[in-house]
Amino acid sequence: MSEKKKIQPRIFKGTQDFLPEEMLKKQYLIDKIRAVFMRFGFEPAETPAFEYHEILMGKYGEEGEKLIYPLAYKGGRTLALRYDLTVPLARMTAMHPELPMPFKRYQIQPVWRAEKAQIRQGRFREFYQCDVDTVGTDSLLADAEIIAMTDHCLRALGIENFLTKFSSRKLLYGIARHYGATDETLGEFTRVIDKVDKIGPDAVVNALLDSKNLNQRTLIDTCIEFMVMASDRKKDTKTKLEYLEKTFGKQPEIFAGIAEVRQISAALKSLGVDEARWVFDPALARGLAYYTGPVFETVLPDHPHIGSLAGGGRYDDLIGLYAGRRVPAVGTTIGIDRIITAMTQLGLMPDTGTSTDVLVCLFDEDCAPAALVAAAKLRDAGLNVMNWFEPTKLKKQFNYADKRGIRVVAVLGPDEVARGEITLKDMTTGEQQNVPAPDAADAVKKILDR
DSSP: OOOOOOOOOOOOTTOOOOOHHHHHHHHHHHHHHHHHHHHTTOEEOOOOSEEEHHHHTTSSOHHHHTTOOEEEOGGGOEEEEOSOSHHHHHHHHHHOTTSOSSEEEEEEEEEEOOSOOBGGGTBOSEEEEEEEEEESOOOTHHHHHHHHHHHHHHHHTTOOSOEEEEEEHHHHHHHHHHTTOOHHHHHHHHHHHTTHHHHOHHHHHHHHHHOTTTOOHHHHHHHHHHHHHHHOTTSOHHHHHHHHHHHHTTOHHHHHHHHHHHHHHHHHHHTTOOGGGEEEOTTOOOSOTTOOSEEEEEEOTTOGGGOOSEEEEEOTTTTHHHHSSOOOEEEEEEEHHHHHHHHHHTTOOOOOOOSOOEEEOOOOGGGHHHHHHHHHHHHHTTOOEEEOOSOOOHHHHHHHHHHHTOOEEEEOOHHHHHHTEEEEEETTTOOEEEEEGGGHHHHHHHHHTO
């Protein structure tokens, strides 16, 4: 019989294995964020990992659609791994017209993008998105609530020095149209402006000059002035809006965008969001094609290499592509993997250790029944308990508990079994105590609470 060839263990670049230590960190973040979502009245939903190809195409813009992973399927049909959670939400909403409106949902699932992995920035080809959306209302109070909820999420994780930038797509669209841009070139214009934080104003200008559709000197000069004004932190929202009114006030689209910014600003103040943590940035574009009005993203100004921790906006036309009727919506994405990267680099990630409270040792085969009974009773008391399976030396079992970070070990040797007791050892202090078996759970909880 020929020897089987060893298969080289490897994973695709841009994907990750998550060992328990990493998964506990991820679960810590998700639990914190999910609690905030529920506090704001959002409920969970999930969609399949793949969709029909045509469901996804035509929604993200040219650059986004290059990153979609297609999946060949028998019969010539083409599927695709989901690129985000927003388009699947739109499809799901259209398929379930019975949903009460407003429909407020959160969704925490992986997505896939065929882009270059950038590990330091927390950018992967497969990663978790954490979306929260309000469907079925035109009220900008919903937009302000999304920004406020993002603020609550990041503060719940111990992140403080963040900034949420917001604006309205209508402002950029209005300026572009003012200088002759067409519906066909608006997407390209928005994609170029959206890169200002990544490549800088000079590179944006060069990109506009290189474009056959957008190479208009007046438009480019206005963009330069616009971006300088937008990035000036000394200028407050009132000053920036006055500049837009003075320069473009008669343009209907810009007038509508200004009204949206004013309404969201007022609502954020009423919601108690600290004005030091949000700013009106009229140059904010967001790259995806489906945004129609307000857009927002949250960054760490002192750590620009990390990129945005959250971002989203209003997409009032997307669901209608599937539903055949207008269904307004607004939402945001909170980047779980990006936030883990940020918190790790900032030293904010807590030591999650292990989820196991107690290791019940196995002294010998004769003591196995008593060890199993003890573990069952500890679990019934609400503790997370692991049984050791083989009768090895206690030193090896203690070393295992120490390596795993398990705080308490329980030993039931022949003497303990005969007396109806359990020996508990605190692995942190080294202290040992013998307690009656019925009192073991309370004794363990006291050790854990120290």
